[in-house]
Amino acid sequence: MNIIPTKLASDAYALSAAIVILLCLSTSVAADDHAPIVPGYQRFAEVEEFTNADHGQLLLNELNCMSCHQGESSWSMKPKQAPILTDVGSRVFPEHFARFISDPHTSKPGTTMPNVLAGKSDREKSEIAETIAHFLASSGEASKQGVSAAAIQQGEKLYHEIGCVACHDPQNKDVHIETSIPLGDLGTKYTVSGLTNFIKNPLHVRPSGRMPQFNLDATEASRIAAYLLRNAVVVSKTNFAYYEGSWEQLPDFDQLKPKSTGISNGFDLLVGDKKDNFGVVYTGYWITTKNAKYKFRLGSDDGSRLIIDGQTIVTNDGIHGMQFKEANQVRITSGTHEVRIEFFDKGGGKELEVQVFGDGLDGVGLQTLMQTTKQPPASDKDAFVLDPEKAVAGKLHFQDLGCASCHEMKVDGAVLNSTAVAAKPIKEVNVEVGCLSGAQDAPQFGLTDHQVKCLTAAIKRLKNPPPGPVNPGQVIHEKLLTLNCYACHNRETNDSILGGVVDVTGDSYEIFGRKEWFTGTQIEMGDEGQHPPALKSAGAKLNPQWLSKVLNEGIKSRPYMLTRMPKFGGKNVFGELVDELIAVDKLGQPINVTQSEPERKVKAHGRFLAGEEALSCIKCHTFGKFKATGVQSIDLTTMTQRLSKDWFQAYMLKPSKFRRGTRMPESWPGGKSYYPDMLDGDADKQIDALWKYLADGEGAAKPKGLVRAKFEIKAVDRPMIYRNFIKGAGARAIGVAYPQQSNIAFDAENCRMAILWQENFIDASRHWTGRGQGFEAPLGENILQLHDGIVFSSQPVTDQWPSKFSVDERPKFKGYRFDKLRQPIFKYVVGDVTIEDQPLPDVVNDKPFIKRKMRFSSAGSKTISYLAAVGNAIEINGTVIKVGDDYSTKLTNVKEIKLIKQGGQKAAIAIIDLSSGFAEVEQSYLW
């Protein structure tokens, strides 16, 4: 099928403008709020180039018409199988069934489930629906559970990040997008564990892959479930007793007096004042009507213990990071059980999680099963009570109404068959009667007129199929459309481009409106880092094994992209989409390269090309566990594992040919090499060398520049200055190394001496390699970090050093000049006092130390206060200030040294007399 006639090309602009107007005026194809939503149909329904029969064919499949009307559709994708209902009673609340069956379109607008009771009287309707509800409910028991507030919060983030919003409406913004598959009222439908299990593996009950599997772990799935059920579930509560103390092991809490007690949200660790050195005991009751075996996993940082009915189930004691301990299976009988969890934290991270497995629970948090009192939950007089007689009647209705034609349902291990009157084969369907006619006795799908028109056209075409084989490009399109791949990916072929988060013209942003939920961690990569990759030539790009793996298992090759590629289920994609993509996307003539040098030398060239002296691939791509020096793009060591060699050869020559707007540069511009002397200067041979080198994966010799070389700055015959981001001295730090082996870092923002140290000065490689992110710490030894903040005050100071300084009171840095030995003399101004401050290397007992000469000149102020030292313990001994065991400093020529406070610490301030207009103070440090 020629999807888009190319003649439109020159009129593209005018056409799109005209359609904007049309869109505003015409009524939408989905004007009926209750009509079934099929994303591929919604997305392209008004595109005239897709015939009505194409749309209809998609609808025939997605409405599963052929489960009643025998026959083959012309669509290359198998019809969507209705949800498998075996065990449905254990995941869905019984109240949901009757409501949904009696009127699916009101209960869940947009559902593809037909109303099979439309022709019945209201009384019959409710009676039949009720009996089917009892039948379905008899397949399991759905129980209410709580969720933790933290899980709801984390679930919200996951839901909006990993790709749920590619097909469903966002929940954190009041937006409805018409291509969105409705979620319905999940809160009254699903149990927490039911929805968790569904999200974790949707293919289990919906094998057709329309809802793909995101390879979530149990915790992630339960968090998303908790979030989606947030309006219906109760946030679990437990009793807590909070203790303070510093322990290495769990203490005997019964011997201690709690600081506070109360009711917390689940296992909330921050119930007390302290963030370190505390313990909490959580207690509550687990009331169950079941009698089953459970397995418990207890995870904590630091120690914890789980006790049920006075019996220790599992202990995870000691100081450690988050780690899990698993208990042997335990039988929990029907009744009330006392649950106690003990926990303590000494420092660092803190976490606590208790997971329960067994009897339909798959890692749910124990707190969600607990309540704070022994009082059994108030019994609901309207609560559903299973009536076995109604269930038997319901089973018959399930079979004779045709439910069993669509829904697989096993009872006692056998699939129920349908006893409904056989519908006409699809090719013989008369659209004037039956489902499409609006006849009351036929299943009602709530179709729009346009949908009916499309279905009619499709049925007509099935009766007279067009001759000739199906175009493989069309097969790919049908599959991408059916699985809604177009929601995330665009696919460009010779004459069209379809789908994607945004249209390449950019014009569809407002219409799709999903862009803001496609995010990433490397913003500088732009859309490339946030939007799933374009599928242009995908069948040529990925090697067949990897392509199968991606489609069959889902994959996460791009750690910076938060949207995940899910798994669509092997039988839905494997051997069909894979083969077609490979056939259609095949590149032209493969490039055959014959190298004249031995392989080890060829690889050495490849290594050179990847490194910083050549193409610098490592600037933007990670290399195994090594970070790139710029943005952190896809791992180089996985390239040959993922890609086809032919495509790699072609892509490297001209990346923009395959990836529109990519930041990947053309490294052989016009096919020409920068390295005419390497491998005959032949681009193909050089790319082949790169490939062969990368094929060694993480085992390859590291490219040059990956591990940064040290640039130690040394003061040999004169002092050396290093102005940069120095850890402990701020963003405006000035480091000075003296040839005498002592070093200082001056903080020019606050005009203070920040760090003193000995021996090696600094390693500049952090700042002189790559982009130079971050703060570098001193390299040497005996590193003395002095107090932070502003250290001069021209205002009088009483017993507390000011915590705030106005803009005028702040010191102003004026730079430095050098003396004859090129030792810098810093200058700064505080109010009307100018200070020249010269650190000088000093030697005491053959060890390098530092002294400072400070010259003050005042234009009026009579004194100035200087915060000379800060510490927990300060002793003033004449002119010497001793700061605990840390260091001592001596000041000469000051009027007075006083002990005051700074914040919660002690401080020594020196009052400098400026009545003569000048003062010269010397301060020496011994540390």
Place this chain on the structure above:
Amino acid sequence: MIIKNLSSAFLLSFILAATSFALPGMADAKQNEKAMEAQSKYYQIVTVPTPKDVVLEVGAIEFMPDGRMLASSRRGDIYTFHDPLRSDAENIKSTLFMDGLHEVLGLAYREGSIYATQRGEVTRLADEDGDGLADVCETISDKWGINGDYHEYAFGSKFDSEGNIWVTLCLTGSFTSPNKYRGWCVRVAPDGTTTPTCSGIRSPGGMGINVDGEVFYTDNQGPWNGTCGLKWLRKGSFQGNPSGNSWYDETDAIGPRPKDPQSGSRIMAEAKKIPQLEPTAIFFPYKKMGQSASGIACDTSDGKFGPFKNQMFVCDQTFSTVMRVDLEKVNGHYQGACFPFTEGFGSGNLVVEQASNGMMFVGGTNRGWGSRGKKGFSLERLQWTGVTPFEVLNMKAKPDGFELTFTKPVDVESAGNIESYKMPTYTYIYQESYGSPEVDHVDCKITKAVVSPNGMSVRLYVDKLHEGHVHELHLDGVRSKEDEPLWHAEAYYTLNYVPESESSRRNQ
């Protein structure tokens, strides 16, 4: 809010010309070699030796009245180059002037002192004892915030006619403005007076002053920048990225805070709503002209650098090129055309400065951001050979088309044939997210091409001009009177404003 169903051919309106997957092979490579050969006929790139064992990642260049040249580096050094214009460039000597500074991206000479723009401040440097090394390092202005993010670059201009250095301050992380005046341009007087001058900056790459004395800077593709561009720092203007606009609360130097632009719009649509918004004077179409615009120089040599008198030259760091820009003022705003110029520099070009004899000194590095030039750093001289290339000299907008002037007389037949020209147009989405594809494509139909009697210019008439669009002119068919092809047969005119015709002006 209801978002309409996407439907219709709207989505499909972008139709691709069928492209084959033929691989660029020998034909392209040969073409490329030919281009370099052509370049060396007109302009030569000559390596300037840098001091042994020194990594001179050139961040700024300045010339002293006595003929010496200074070049600073991202590593914080400044070197003096003695006799930099000598014909035997390989014998140019250099000595250390200053070291230990913080990422120097601006150097300007004034009254015996050198003013260096470091990451955190504008600094006056002076060699008072005359030993060749600076011994004074005086902080002139540090009135902006830095917090340790590598993206917080500060680019400094030369002195303007009023004696100020203009400093453009990159956004923190190139996205936000948690520290004072990130995303602004401030003017610094030699006495330290610092005046906020423009807002709306994202990630500058260089600064320069044009022949009118107006200050320009380059800004790079990213949020609110669909592609890289050359922008005019009109005093009081908002340059388009609102991330730093909270600082209007701290200053009344340029009036009240402008209205925030609407993301997803087009820049000229927003310029109509926001009077302070100064539209990008020149868009450098991404991957066609370059990927990271940087240093700027104006040819004020009066013909010593070739025929492009008073035009601007702008570096591209990724492509290792120098591009050419011809500006004009329409409706009180600068706009104009950019042209490919010279390529094949050693590293990622950051800086271009013109010496008194017309030579352009080009320097840079590819540290942190890759470039086509594969050396870690480079310093080169770009010299005109004296041979005039056949080029489009000027491209000026007219109410109904463009006027092209050429460096040499054209062949009347080919230049007068409308088939010799093609002019697709497009613009960019003006949006908060990173960059933009080319959008709103529409072709300009050339209806008439009239060659002037002296053969030096061609008047192109088109069916319709598209306001806010880049008009991408291809004139592959045009030959010179001597039957040469153009050295560069394309030009990209950023048509923010369509000039009014004489008659409609009279009628107003």
